Amino acid sequence: MERLQKVIAYAGIASRRKAEQLIVEGKVKVNGQVVKELGTKVSSSDKVEVNGVKLEKEQKVYFLLYKPRATISAVTDDKGRKTVTDIFKNVEQRIFPVGRLDYDTTGLLLLTNDGEFSYQLTHPKFKIDKTYVARVKGIPTIDGLKKLQRGIRLEDGKTAPAKVSMMTADEAAGKAICEITIHEGRNRQVRRMFEAIGTPVVKLKRERFAFLDLGNLAPGEFRQLTQHEVKKLRVLAETGKLD
Numbered sequence: 001m002e003r004l005q006k007v008i009a010y011a012g013i014a015s016r017r018k019a020e021q022l023i024v025e026g027k028v029k030v031n032g033q034v035v036k037e038l039g040t041k042v043s044s045s046d047k048v049e050v051n052g053v054k055l056e057k058e059q060k061v062y063f064l065l066y067k068p069r070a071t072i073s074a075v076t077d078d079k080g081r082k083t084v085t086d087i088f089k090n091v092e093q094r095i096f097p098v099g100r101l102d103y104d105t106t107g108l109l110l111l112t113n114d115g116e117f118s119y120q121l122t123h124p125k126f127k128i129d130k131t132y133v134a135r136v137k138g139i140p141t142i143d144g145l146k147k148l149q150r151g152i153r154l155e156d157g158k159t160a161p162a163k164v165s166m167m168t169a170d171e172a173a174g175k176a177i178c179e180i181t182i183h184e185g186r187n188r189q190v191r192r193m194f195e196a197i198g199t200p201v202v203k204l205k206r207e208r209f210a211f212l213d214l215g216n217l218a219p220g221e222f223r224q225l226t227q228h229e230v231k232k233l234r235v236l237a238e239t240g241k242l243d
């Protein structure tokens with residue numbers, strides 16, 4: 001069962017707020033009866049009409065975006081900055097990002113209009129691996145990298161064990177490139193982890209999400225996931241395994 005205003009918004013008819021307004025104004029019927037209660041819950045078998053037009057379920061869509069720098073992982077931004085959904089101007093479905101990448105982080109970001117799919121892929125209990133390449137200031141010590149591998153105490157608790165490796169280290173320039181795989185998705189987690197060992201991140205890119213990578217996409221480009229990939233992601237989230 002879902003709240004009526006959410007169902008209307010998901011069908012792509014209106015924003016959540018506009019949907020609430022339509023309900024209060026008596027423009028919405030459930031099974032032939034006008035409903036003005038905002039808390040009303042409906043199921044997929046209920047017939048919902050808005051202004052006399054039956055609601056059709058929006059087709060579910062799934063995209064893989066190479067998120068460019070300087071974009072917000074949100075549908076709208078109150079400061080008027082560019083959002084990832086601005087890149088999808090020609091897509092009529094109301095898609096939203098699955099999780100978040102920071103404004104300055106680039107790389108693989110999924111977008112969909114499937115709320116349940118998004119929940120499965122972002123909830124920490126489903127443990128989906130995400131791999132990042134971080135350019136850091138300074139050279140991490142072996143001890144520092146081990147701390148990240150074991151889990152490191154941050155202000156919101158200890159992180160789960162991570163896979164970490166140093167790909168290059170430039171002693172003269174005092175910088176290094178590391179690869180790190182985590183399955184949690186806390187706010188600015190990778191940046192905070194490297195900060196905690198004294199080598200702050202200067203550039204961050206998400207290279208992989210589960211078994212998906214960026215392939216030949218350039219920043220700002222996207223493609224649709226295949227049905228097979230969507231199914232595989234669902235199975236992975238539900239079972240923790242790929243087959």
Ligand code: URA
Nearest residue numbers: 102105188189190191
């Ligand atoms: N960790 C971060 O610090 N930033 C991101 O954008 C993603 C993971």
